[in-house]
Amino acid sequence: LRAGGRFHTVMQGPKPGESNDLEGIFLEATPNERIVFTDAYQVGWRAAANPFMTGVFTMEDLGAGRSRFTGRARHWSAEKCTEHAAMGFYPGWSAMMDQLNAVAIEINQSS
Numbered sequence: 804l805r806a807g808g809r810f811h812t813v814m815q816g817p818k819p820g821e822s823n824d825l826e827g828i829f830l831e832a833t834p835n836e837r838i839v840f841t842d843a844y845q846v847g848w849r850a851a852a853n854p855f856m857t858g859v860f861t862m863e864d865l866g867a868g869r870s871r872f873t874g875r876a877r878h879w880s881a882e883k884c885t886e887h888a889a890m891g892f893y894p895g896w897s898a899m900m901d902q903l904n905a906v907a908i909e910i911n912q913s914s
Contacts, residue, residue, distance in 0.1 A: 804832035809846045814895065823890060827851070837861050843879070854879050856887065868911060872903060 806829055814823045827842035843854035856878045863871040874896055878884035 804829050804838060806831055807846075807848065808832070810840055816891070825855070830857070835862055835864070855883055870907070872900070874900065 808829045810825075810827055810829060812825045814825070816822060825842055826845060827840055828844050828846060828848070829838065829840050831837055831839040838860040839857065841854070841857040843851050843857065845851055856876050859873075859875045859877065861871075861873045861875075863873075865871055876884075876887065876892065876896075878887060
């Protein structure tokens with residue numbers, strides 16, 4: 804990961820053909836601390852036609868083998884926030900957090 808680097812995410816919903824395609828760039832990538840990404844720009848810092856959000860993931864070492872992961876979404880407008888909620892933002896990001904936690908536990912137990 805690096806600032807200006809590209810990301811492309813395709814999220815699949817539970818219904819056939821239900822998906823969301825999101826492309827953008829990383830604004831910040833500080834190892835083990837912070838990742839900031841947005842769909843407001845595309846590769847080469849070209850402005851996107853219809854920006855949706857900026858995501859901010861932070862990681863904090865709490866010691867004793869524990870960590871805190873925080874994910875935040877910064878939407879371009881109240882309408883985009885409402886649209887994201889209707890798309891399943893809360894259950895989707897909660898599922899992602901549960902999956903990330905399961906991977907972290909598995910890695911911790913195997914070390």
